[in-house]
Amino acid sequence: xxxxxxxVERIAETCVRAGGxxxxxxxxxxxxxxxxxxxxxxxxxxxxxxxAVVPSDRCPTVQLGVSRARSATEDAVxxxxxxxxxxxxxxxxxxxxxxxxxxxxxxxxVLGTGPTVLVTPGVHRENVRLTRTxxxxxxxxxxxxVIEGSGWEPALAFAGLGMSERGTGDTMxxxxxxxxxxxxxxxxxxxxxxxxxxxxxxxxxxxxKFVRCxxxxxxxxxxxxxxxxALACVVRDGRGCGVKVTDHGEARLDGxxxxxxxxxxxxxxxxxxxxxxxxxxxxxxxxxxxxxTPDTDGVALEGEGVDLGPPAIVRxxxxxxxxxxxxxxxxxxxxxxxxxxxxxxxxAETLEHLHGHAPDYAWLKRxxxxxxxxxxxxxxxxxxxxxxxxxxxxxxxxxxFxxxxxxxxxxxxxxEPYRE
Numbered sequence: 001x002x003x004x005x006x007x008v009e010r011i012a013e014t015c016v017r018a019g020g021x022x023x024x025x026x027x028x029x030x031x032x033x034x035x036x037x038x039x040x041x042x043x044x045x046x047x048x049x050x051x052a053v054v055p056s057d058r059c060p061t062v063q064l065g066v067s068r069a070r071s072a073t074e075d076a077v078x079x080x081x082x083x084x085x086x087x088x089x090x091x092x093x094x095x096x097x098x099x100x101x102x103x104x105x106x107x108x109x110v111l112g113t114g115p116t117v118l119v120t121p122g123v124h125r126e127n128v129r130l131t132r133t134x135x136x137x138x139x140x141x142x143x144x145x146v147i148e149g150s151g152w153e154p155a156l157a158f159a160g161l162g163m164s165e166r167g168t169g170d171t172m173x174x175x176x177x178x179x180x181x182x183x184x185x186x187x188x189x190x191x192x193x194x195x196x197x198x199x200x201x202x203x204x205x206x207x208x209k210f211v212r213c214x215x216x217x218x219x220x221x222x223x224x225x226x227x228x229x230a231l232a233c234v235v236r237d238g239r240g241c242g243v244k245v246t247d248h249g250e251a252r253l254d255g256x257x258x259x260x261x262x263x264x265x266x267x268x269x270x271x272x273x274x275x276x277x278x279x280x281x282x283x284x285x286x287x288x289x290x291x292x293t294p295d296t297d298g299v300a301l302e303g304e305g306v307d308l309g310p311p312a313i314v315r316x317x318x319x320x321x322x323x324x325x326x327x328x329x330x331x332x333x334x335x336x337x338x339x340x341x342x343x344x345x346x347x348a349e350t351l352e353h354l355h356g357h358a359p360d361y362a363w364l365k366r367x368x369x370x371x372x373x374x375x376x377x378x379x380x381x382x383x384x385x386x387x388x389x390x391x392x393x394x395x396x397x398x399x400x401f402x403x404x405x406x407x408x409x410x411x412x413x414x415x416e417p418y419r420e
Contacts, residue, residue, distance in 0.1 A: 008032075013044050017083040020045055020112025021137070045080060045112045047073030052117045053139075054124065062119060062128045062136070062147060069115035069134050077113045119145040119188065127151070130158045130180035130208070138187035143214055146189040152197055154220070155190050158183065158228070160205030181206025191216030198240035198262075203228045203249075218261065221272070222247040230256050238262060242285060245272030254278040261285045265308075266299065268292035269354075279305035282340075289340040293350060298343065308340040 003011075012035050016024045021041070028035040035041075042050050052059045052069035059065035071077075115134035121144035128147055130136070138145030149155025160179040183206070190213060192200045200217030201210075203226055210230040218238035221228055226249040235242045235258045242258035245251045248271035255278035258265045265282035266274055269292065276282075276299055282289040289308040292298045344350050 009035075014083055014087075016041060016044050016112075017080045018087050020080070021116065021135075022112070024112070041112075045072065045076060047076030049073055049076070052115070054117060054119050059117070061126055062117065062124050063126060065117040065119075066115075066128065066130060066132065066134055066136070069117050071115055072113035080113055119147070121145050123148050125150060125193070127153050128156050130156070130183045132180050133178050133182045134180070135184045135186065136188065137184075138189070140187075142187055142212060143189045145187065146191065148191050148193050149197070149200065150193045152194060154197070154199050154202040155192050155217075156185065156188075156201045158203045158206055158208050179205060180208070183208045184211065185209070185213055186211040187213070189214040189216070198238060199244070200238075219243045219251070221245045221249040221251045224248045226250070227252070230254065232256065234259075236260050241265065241267040241291075242282070243267070243274070244269075245274050246270045248272065250274065252277065253280045256280050258282045259284045263287045264291045265289045266291070268296045268298060270295060272296050274299045275302060276300070276306045277302040279303075279307070281307045281309075283307065283309040285309075288342050291342050291344065291353075293344050293353070294346050298341065 012028045012032065016028060016035075019027075024035075024041045024045070029041070030036075038051065038053075042048060049070050049072050052065040054060070054062050054065040059068055072080075115132065117134055117136050118139045119136065121138075121140040123146045125148045127149045128136075147155050158180055160181070185208065190200050198218050199220040200215045202220040204220075204223045205226055207227045207229070210228065210233050212231070213233045215233065215235045216237050217235075218240055219228075219230070219235055219242070221244065224247065229252040232255045233253075235256065238261040240262050241264040242261040243251055243253070243265070244267045246267075246269045250273040252275045258281070263285070264287045265285040266289065268274055268290070272292070273296065274290075290299055344353055
């Protein structure tokens with residue numbers, strides 16, 4: 001039995017007004033050719049205001065799309081809000097529940113009425129700065145829309161550099177307002193062309209959301225009240241750490257994967273905080289899954305699906321045949337035992353982390369620099385002699401750090417790279 005055409009159109013308009021771009025993409029656009037046109041969506045959900053599509057004649061770059069994206073008309077916003085309230089009453093939900101739906105679990109703009117930039121498939125080579133709150137959405141399959149930054153700057157940055165649109169036009173008359181604190185990046189692949197650049201995304205202001213994004217490089221979070229959230233994202237192949245949170249910032253990872261990064265999976269320092277939720281996995285990074293300095297609280301785990309990887313890494317090395325070797329051993333195995341979550345100690349260990357290498361302690365002592373009792377230069381000299389910078393009680397490890405068998409070594413020196 002077929003429904004009357006006018007009824008089908010009324011149902012489509014109601015659903016798209018209530019669910020916005022998300023509902024249009026997953027239902028009517030995919031099932032009914034009549035409602036598949038972008039112009040139909042713009043007329044129904046945005047009052048005729050077009051979306052910013054990149055690249056296009058009006059928006060040839062992503063940065064121009066961010067600058068020129070427009071919100072829906074006030075009438076369209078009012079109609080969408082009224083439709084959602086009516087559907088909530090029919091479903092038996094209260095107004096408080098309806099307000100909670102404004103920020104749904106996918107991070108999309110449910111109404112589809114805010115400034116929205118559609119990034120079409122392809123590689124867009126530019127460094128994008130989010131200077132206003134908008135939805136930056138990759139159009140097409142996952143990974144097909146790529147933002148590739150160049151030089152030493154991150155490909156995507158939330159830096160709080162925007163200004164309010166209520167200014168008078170004179171630079172001195174602008175008042176600081178919306179600077180992109182609540183922007184959303186969805187279905188994008190973000191990477192740096194310069195492989196020496198450690199971070200593909202930098203967030204120094206606000207609480208943006210990343211939904212189903214692939215970061216080829218690290219995520220840098222810093223600044224008080226800076227609290228981005230990532231949902232179902234992949235952070236991979238960073239030259240340094242996967243996610244670095246510092247200067248009292250906070251990051252939330254929900255159902256994310258952090259893997260194959262050059263140092264730590266998560267690095268927290270100077271009051272940084274992190275929350276791991278859902279089925280977040282931190283694996284196959286060169287150093288610890290989580291490393292944090294003494295001035296941080298570390299990470300908070302929510303749920304039982306968080307996986308910080310195995311407690312030991314086994315490396316098989318092959319060496320050339322040595323004529324002096326009577327046994328003619330052609331290979332060896334090295335077992336590196338280390339904690340997955342480690343807290344640096346105040347003093348020499350902290351300095352070594354911050355500066356990359358241990359400084360000249362004799363020079364520091366002559367200059368009047370003193371260390372704390374629990375991490376002083378005497379402790380450091382003892383650590384250098386014993387090759388250990390933590391004990392079994394501190395790490396909770398049951399492994400024996402002595403070399404019992406030839407060719408098998410267990411090294412607790414996690415700050416030192418493995419050498420054949």
